[in-house]
Amino acid sequence: MNPSHVFDPDLHEAGSTAAHGQCSYHAPGGEGNGTCTGEAVVSFQDREGRWQSGCPLALEQLVEQGEIEPLGQGG
Numbered sequence: 001m002n003p004s005h006v007f008d009p010d011l012h013e014a015g016s017t018a019a020h021g022q023c024s025y026h027a028p029g030g031e032g033n034g035t036c037t038g039e040a041v042v043s044f045q046d047r048e049g050r051w052q053s054g055c056p057l058a059l060e061q062l063v064e065q066g067e068i069e070p071l072g073q074g075g
Ligand SMILES: [Zn+2]
Pocket: 023, 025, 026, 027, 036, 037, 038, 054, 055, 056, 057, 058
């Protein structure tokens, strides 16, 4: 399980979906399904160690799947 952080655009690659404050989890080419217009609320590292951003729905799904820790409970 990966730690989660309150969304911080500085963690993400400049010019990326996440750096623009949008959810990269549901973005085309991301790991999630479907489209999403949600604003990113969480920054987390995926299984390959890449920084991703997630909207509230993504956060919920990822915590449910045991992929990341709930916000505020990381070290
Ligand atoms: Zn999303």
